Amino acid sequence: MNVRSVCRTLLIASLFALLCGCWDVRDINKRYLPVVMGISEGKSATYSIILQIPSVSGKTQILEQEADSISKALDLIRTKAEKHVDLLHLRLFLISERMAKTGLDDVMDYAIRANDISIKGMMAIVTGDFEKTLHHEISPTPEISSYDYFSEESGWTPNVSIVRIWEAFRGSQSYTKDLAYPLIHVGTDTLYDFEGSAIMRKNKMVGALSPDETLVYNIFLEKYTGGTIEAAKDTSVIIKKARVRHRKEWTASGPKLKSAIYLDVAVSENKKNLPNHRIAEEIQEMIDKKGDEIIRKMRALKTDLLGTGQLFRSQMSERQIRDWKDVWFPRLTFDISVKVNIRDNIYFKEKIKS
Known part of the structure; x- marks a missing residue:
């Protein structure tokens, strides 16, 4: 076989490889795309996971489950959901104040290791009634999302701290720098009211600004x-x-x-x-x-x-x-x-x- 034939064969083989590269693509209509994940202590298990999924109508669909690990809770959510739950679009992680004061080592470890979660997602700590805050809705406004309150391109102001997952992880490993996480609670005429910032030492909340x-x-x-x-x-x-x-x-x-x-x-x-x-x-x-x-x-x-x-x-x-x-x-x-x-x-x- 001459050189030209070998090149032709390799080219054809590479084209076949490209043709079979999209076998597992799911239609967007068959996927849930949550943008907010809430993590708190469960009533009957270690963790309670709540996912907020926006829709074009402006309303928010809620999926939630409890388990002794975050991965297991998400697996149970996927099991009962009629669509595939895709976490690639998660923009905001809301964590209960009680869990933050106990320590977020497991939460940070999961967020960094999970292949389907972007480390650019933002983090905040919820005071007061956690479930009420996560289930709270204002009048349907499709153009407004929870993460807009923390986005520098949207509603953010310097009275609110901003922390992304990669920054939180880096801060938890640093000997010379700590971070402040935004503190929020359920709003009245808006989704959230801001109470200041949680002072973190490593992965534990120790005070507030x-x-x-x-x-x-x-x-x-x-x-x-x-x-x-x-x-x-x-x-x-x-x-x-x-x-x-x-x-x-x-x-x-x-x-x-x-x-x-x-x-x-x-x-x-x-x-x-x-x-x-x-x-x-x-x-x-x-x-x-x-x-x-x-x-x-x-x-x-x-x-x-x-x-x-x-x-x-x-x-x-x-x-x-x-x-x-x-x-x-x-x-x-x-x-x-x-x-x-x-x-x-x-x-x-x-x-x-x-």
């Missing part, structure tokens, strides 16, 4: 887009730009860090006609106060929410990195300063009058 503290937390991480700060009664500003600069040093007494936050803001309301310098002073005082509260909580809980340990990794030995939260972080001298630049002072009322 208020919505205002969450805003400062996001500013420190330079996630500030569209954030609004109330400087005083009837006065507020919108953050246009935020920058954080750090000065660090390791002394004989331990690590020292000075962080300067530079804010460019625009005044959106000023009913009392306060001068710009007074508005800037009040913003600085508010952020200084909230920053001190966050640092106090971090020290009490031995959690490094702001990731200060990341800044010192190059100066620490492997042993010091491992001991950061328990030994070196409590010794950290940490100071936050704020500088505010008011870019414009054009009130909405004045725009209307003109």
Whole structure:
């Protein structure tokens, strides 16, 4: 057989391989595509799994099951479902507060290892009645989904923290950085109301931040887009730009860090006609106060929410990195300063009058 014949044979064989590559494709009408998974402790088993499946009519279909493992609960859901349950489109994982306080090691292990779950999915912790929150619906609106409340392209604001599965897993393995998960409960006129953020140490919830503290937390991480700060009664500003600069040093007494936050803001309301310098002073005082509260909580809980340990990794030995939260972080001298630049002072009322 000559070379041309061999090439022709191989080409034909490769075409046959392509033709048989889609044998297991399921029609979209034969699949359930849940976008939200709720995980809580079960009444008669270890886990209770709830899947929210949106429909074109705007209503949400619920599938739920209990089992002693997450995989088994999902398998039981698939067994009783009349369509194939496809988890590739999961966007949001909602976890009960009680389970978060117990620890999320098993949940994180499953989410990372499962081949049919995207690690880009977001995570949040539900306070109060978990089942009521997962079953809660507002008037049918097909264009609105649960995950829109956490999407930077949709309804997200900097008063809400954002954590994706891969970030949560990385944070749970880090010696020098912890994370804040969004805290929600069942809403009244909306799906959810936000209570702030859960402070996580490894995979366990150990405390909470208020919505205002969450805003400062996001500013420190330079996630500030569209954030609004109330400087005083009837006065507020919108953050246009935020920058954080750090000065660090390791002394004989331990690590020292000075962080300067530079804010460019625009005044959106000023009913009392306060001068710009007074508005800037009040913003600085508010952020200084909230920053001190966050640092106090971090020290009490031995959690490094702001990731200060990341800044010192190059100066620490492997042993010091491992001991950061328990030994070196409590010794950290940490100071936050704020500088505010008011870019414009054009009130909405004045725009209307003109």
